[in-house]
Amino acid sequence: MKLGELVTPAAIADAGALDHNLRTMSAALPGARLRPHVKAHKCTSLARRQAALGHETFTCATVREVLGMAEAGLGTDLLLANEVLDARALGKAKARVTVAVDSEATIDAAAAGGVREVLIDVNIGLPRCGCAPEEAGRLADLARKRGLSVRGVMGYEGHLMMVEDRADQAKRVDQAMELLARAHRDVGGDVISSGGTGTYDLNRLATEIQAGSYALMDTQYLKLGQPFRLSLAILATVISVSPGYAVADCGLKSMSMDHGNPTIDGAKVWFCSDEHVTFAPEAKLRVGDRIRVWPAHVDPTVAVHDRLHVVDGENVIESWPVDLRGWA
Amino acid sequence: MKLGELVTPAAIADAGALDHNLRTMSAALPGARLRPHVKAHKCTSLARRQAALGHETFTCATVREVLGMAEAGLGTDLLLANEVLDARALGKAKARVTVAVDSEATIDAAAAGGVREVLIDVNIGLPRCGCAPEEAGRLADLARKRGLSVRGVMGYEGHLMMVEDRADQAKRVDQAMELLARAHRDVGGDVISSGGTGTYDLNRLATEIQAGSYALMDTQYLKLGQPFRLSLAILATVISVSPGYAVADCGLKSMSMDHGNPTIDGAKVWFCSDEHVTFAPEAKLRVGDRIRVWPAHVDPTVAVHDRLHVVDGENVIESWPVDLRGWA
Numbered sequence: 001m002k003l004g005e006l007v008t009p010a011a012i013a014d015a016g017a018l019d020h021n022l023r024t025m026s027a028a029l030p031g032a033r034l035r036p037h038v039k040a041h042k043c044t045s046l047a048r049r050q051a052a053l054g055h056e057t058f059t060c061a062t063v064r065e066v067l068g069m070a071e072a073g074l075g076t077d078l079l080l081a082n083e084v085l086d087a088r089a090l091g092k093a094k095a096r097v098t099v100a101v102d103s104e105a106t107i108d109a110a111a112a113g114g115v116r117e118v119l120i121d122v123n124i125g126l127p128r129c130g131c132a133p134e135e136a137g138r139l140a141d142l143a144r145k146r147g148l149s150v151r152g153v154m155g156y157e158g159h160l161m162m163v164e165d166r167a168d169q170a171k172r173v174d175q176a177m178e179l180l181a182r183a184h185r186d187v188g189g190d191v192i193s194s195g196g197t198g199t200y201d202l203n204r205l206a207t208e209i210q211a212g213s214y215a216l217m218d219t220q221y222l223k224l225g226q227p228f229r230l231s232l233a234i235l236a237t238v239i240s241v242s243p244g245y246a247v248a249d250c251g252l253k254s255m256s257m258d259h260g261n262p263t264i265d266g267a268k269v270w271f272c273s274d275e276h277v278t279f280a281p282e283a284k285l286r287v288g289d290r291i292r293v294w295p296a297h298v299d300p301t302v303a304v305h306d307r308l309h310v311v312d313g314e315n316v317i318e319s320w321p322v323d324l325r326g327w328a
Numbered sequence: 329m330k331l332g333e334l335v336t337p338a339a340i341a342d343a344g345a346l347d348h349n350l351r352t353m354s355a356a357l358p359g360a361r362l363r364p365h366v367k368a369h370k371c372t373s374l375a376r377r378q379a380a381l382g383h384e385t386f387t388c389a390t391v392r393e394v395l396g397m398a399e400a401g402l403g404t405d406l407l408l409a410n411e412v413l414d415a416r417a418l419g420k421a422k423a424r425v426t427v428a429v430d431s432e433a434t435i436d437a438a439a440a441g442g443v444r445e446v447l448i449d450v451n452i453g454l455p456r457c458g459c460a461p462e463e464a465g466r467l468a469d470l471a472r473k474r475g476l477s478v479r480g481v482m483g484y485e486g487h488l489m490m491v492e493d494r495a496d497q498a499k500r501v502d503q504a505m506e507l508l509a510r511a512h513r514d515v516g517g518d519v520i521s522s523g524g525t526g527t528y529d530l531n532r533l534a535t536e537i538q539a540g541s542y543a544l545m546d547t548q549y550l551k552l553g554q555p556f557r558l559s560l561a562i563l564a565t566v567i568s569v570s571p572g573y574a575v576a577d578c579g580l581k582s583m584s585m586d587h588g589n590p591t592i593d594g595a596k597v598w599f600c601s602d603e604h605v606t607f608a609p610e611a612k613l614r615v616g617d618r619i620r621v622w623p624a625h626v627d628p629t630v631a632v633h634d635r636l637h638v639v640d641g642e643n644v645i646e647s648w649p650v651d652l653r654g655w656a
Contacts (some may be wrong), residue, residue, distance in 0.1 A: 007391075007414075007656040008626055009547040039602055061603045063422075076464045082577075082603060083567040085616050086335075102568055128604050129568040129575050140502070158601070239411040240457040247457050249410075250338035258585035258600070270567050272586070273486070274367055274627050275389045275410060276456050286411050287433035299602050300581045304632055306654050327582070 001316040004290065008237040009250035009303040011322075012292075013216055014265045015312040017231035020047075021100070025214050026053040026226050028201060030078060035059045035079060038324060040212030043308055043322035044072035050215070059193075059210040060324075063089055068324040070095035075241060079193060081154060081210060083121065083129050087113025098151055102131040104142060111146040117153045118148050119193060122183040124155035124176040128250030134177045137186025150190030156181040156210070164224065170202045177205035195223055218298035232302065233292035234262070235309075236277065238285050246285045250293050251275045256300035263294045329644040332599050332618065334422050336565040337578035337651075339633040341544055342619075343640040344376075344529040345559035352475050352555050356529060360536060363387045363407060366652060368540030368627045371636055372400035373648035378543070387453040387538040388652075391417055398423035400553060407521060409482060409538060411449065415441025426479055430459040432470060439474040445519060450511040452483035452504040461507045463572045465514025480517030482506040484538070489526030492552065498530045505533035525549055525556070550650075560630065561620035562590070563637075564605065566613050572634035574613045578621050579603045583626035591622045 003012070025034060036050045039061035047058060047069065057077040060066045066078050067089060075095020083100075083106045084090070089112020090097050101107045108124040110118055120140050123130030129137055140150045157176040163169035177194070184192055195209035198221065203209060213221050216232035230237075234255055236248035250326040253273045255262050261269045277293060295301040302308060303325055311316040330342070339497055353362060365377045367389035375386060375397065385405040388394045392404050395417060403423020410427075411434045417620070419442020420423050428449040429435045438446055448468050451458030462466055468478045474649040484503040491497035505522070512520055525535035526549065531537060541549050544560035562583055564576035580600045583590050589597045595609040605621060613619075623629040630636060 009655055069501065079618065081431070083575075083615075084577075085565050085567060103615050123570065127570070127573055127598065128601060128606050129571075132570075196548065237413055239413060239434070242455070242458075242460075245455055247411075249412075252584065252586045253631050258583070260581045273456060278456055287411075287431050305582050307656065327337055328634065 003235065003306060003311055003316060004317065005316045006235055006309060007291070008235055009194070009254040010235045010309055011302060011307070012235050012309045012311045014231045014233070015317060017217070017229035018215060018310065021215050021217060021228045022047060022049060022053055025200070025211065029209055030054060031056050032043065035208040035210050036067060036215070037061070037196070037210045038065050039082075040326035041216055041302055041308070042322045043320045044074060044133050045066060045073070046215060046285055047074050048186030050267070057208065059212070062327055064327050065095055066090060066095070074077060079119065081156070081193070083155050085109045087115045090115050100129070100154055101131050101139065101143060103139070106125040107143045111148055116149055117151050118143050119151055119154045119191060120183065122153050122155040122180055122188050124179045125159055126156060126159040127276060128158070130155060135181040136183035140187040144166060149242070150187060150189050151192030152193070153180060153184045154191075154193035155183070156194060156196070157195065159201070159255045160222070161196050162220065167201065173199050177203065181205055184208070186219055197226070198224060206260045213298050216298045216302065218259070218301070219263050219294050219296050220283055224265070230294055230299050233236055233294055236291055236293050237290040238287055238291060241287055245270065245278055245280050247279050248279070248291055248293065249275060250277055255293065256297045256304070258300065259296035263295055276327065331563065331639055331642045331644060333565055334538035334644065336563055336618070337582040338563045338637055339630060340563050340637045340639045341416045341559050341636065342559045342561070343638050343645060345557035346543060346638065347554045348379055349545060349559060350377060350541055351544050353528070353539065355384070357537055360385050363538050365389070365409070365524070365535040365538045365540030365541070366393050366397060369544055369576050369630055369636070370652035372651055373394060373646070374543060375400070375402050375492055385536065387399070387480070387540070390522055390655055392655050393652045394418060394425060395421055397516055397590070407447065409484070409521070413437045415443045418443050428457070428482055429467065429471060430457050431467070435467065435471045435474055435476065439476055442510045443481050443644060444477055446471050447479055447482045447519060448511065448515050450481050450483040452485055452507045453488070454484060454486040456486070458483060461511040464511035466517040475609065478515060478517050480519030480521070481508060481512045482519070482521035484513070484524070485521060485527060485531070486497055486524065489524050490548065495520050498529065500533070501527050501530045505531065506535060509533055525554070526552060529581070541626050544626045546587070546594060546629070547591050547622050547624050558622055559571065560628070562627050564619055566617040566619060569613055573598065573606055573608050575605060576607070577603055578607050582632060583621065583623040584625045584632070586628065590624055592619060
């Protein structure tokens with residue numbers, strides 16, 4: 001299939017950039033040193049590529065992602081790095097499932113659901129889930145009393161992903177990891193799970209890094225100057241041209257706006273509507289031209305598409321279902 | 329089914345508020361005076377409710393919406409209020425399909441695709457699609473030469489939807505409508521299609537109003553003080569509680585952030601992540617509690633859900649597929 005035959009808007013991944021990104025990360029964090037986060041792409045086909053490079057352990061953000069990975073035969077070691085109150089589906093999954101817990105209620109839910117293994121989720125500075133570091137040991141003891149195996153700890157320094165000064169970022173990651181190390185001393189276990197694309201090469205404590213965005217990348221992460229390339233774009237068709245601006249048929253229903261406007265090479269983006277992006281191009285465009293629009297945030301952008309088309313120049317070489325979408 | 333049995337996050341519509349909104353708008357704009365925009369809910373089941381109240385003409389934003397409405401037997405008079413370069417699927421649809429055109433290329437695409445009827449789309453102040461008012465007559469002539477029937481004009485005063493001073497808003501809507509009236513004099517035809525939820529009661533020129541958001545409503549439109557009630561919420565489960573804040577399991581993958589953070593009654597929302605909202609509640613919450621989160625923008629929020637559950641108190645009385653999602 002040719003690129004020109006795709007109905008727009010369409011999510012496309014540049015095959016060369018994707019391959020470069022996957023290999024670059026695998027070289028830096030081989031095997032189980034990387035626990036790829038599937039929330040960033042929601043494609044079991046892409047996860048299979050990661051597995052082929054030696055990464056058989058995966059991170060998930062939702063029950064649906066865990067179940068989809070298990071159904072796809074990628075259930076060697078799945079971590080649900082999130083708290084759940086209904087773990088019954090996880091307990092029945094044909095996969096090794098470990099779930100994050102940060103309270104008595106989530107420990108009880110894991111045990112009641114038939115989950116066997118947990119990580120104690122620790123707050124290391126991002127005000128989201130995670131217990132206080134000094135609570136981790138008590139929760140680990142409680143989990144063991146409930147019959148759960150405690151594999152170790154996790155903590156996500158999400159508030160430090162986008163720190164642009166690398167020296168400052170490194171120092172603050174170390175400080176966050178001191179909190180996680182303290183919790184780990186009280187909890188025990190082999191696993192210290194942490195990190196993301198923004199800190200994958202700075203996090204010196206974690207036994208495994210939960211990076212996901214590196215595979216497809218977005219304009220937000222690109223600012224950090226890491227060795228990854230933009231792969232994900234939204235292919236759009238120019239549907240209207242007026243003096244000073246043009247309009248293409250992708251908008252905020254096909255690209256997430258939480259990290260701001262997308263970018264278009266050689267153009268200034270004015271704003272997005274549901275199904276439109278209005279932009280001022282430097283060169284003259286014609287109605288019917290096709291353009292690539294670069295989203296600012298890859299994870300929620302992929303999640304609004306049915307399929308991710310892998311492209312090499314003008315050829316669509318694969319078309320992957322975004323099969324880990326949704327929740328129910 | 330009970331509300332407590334829904335897997336969270338889940339999109340829910342309060343049945344009473346929805347019914348109130350549908351009836352209120354039907355009283356103000358009966359029958360074909362309203363051309364409900366399905367992009368705001370993407371549910372043929374909800375469109376059927378609108379049809380049952382006497383509105384058999386609908387507005388769509390995508391080819392997929394037109395085809396889905398036609399398949400659902402709701403194709404009496406469908407307007408694709410957007411420009412397309414490939415109209416072949418529209419030409420084959422078992423429905424009366426009218427498409428917006430604003431250039432020679434889109435006129436040619438409509439004719440080549442087998443579409444029979446068009447509206448001339450006119451720019452009345454929002455820099456998006458639409459020809460200059462003085463170009464409308466020439467384009468109408470061109471469309472007729474291509475064998476298309478020109479039903480009239482459309483123009484969307486989208487830049488005026490959120491003007492909070494009603495007198496100022498009314499004045500500016502009148503000015504925008506003067507531009508559309510000028511174009512209509514040159515184009516002819518029975519249809520002057522315009523307006524939205526923000527201006528439905530101010531637009532004095534349009535023969536039909538393209539409102540959609542009024543049915544489910546969002547916190548952005550609520551600020552205008554119109555007689556519509558919030559119906560759409562995201563049902564979420566509190567998964568973690570820390571001193572000063574709590575976290576629920578809905579985030580920017582289940583609610584669109586382009587109009588800003590969602591709101592939670594009796595709480596201050598701090599931020600959203602992919603699958604989390606962190607907020608400071610006034611009253612004590614417990615892990616496992618369920619809350620309703622009000623999205624700021626209804627259209628792209630519904631579009632990320634598979635289903636819209638209609639709820640009456642603690643009962644889920646209907647569960648509608650969001651069957652007009654996607655593009656291909």
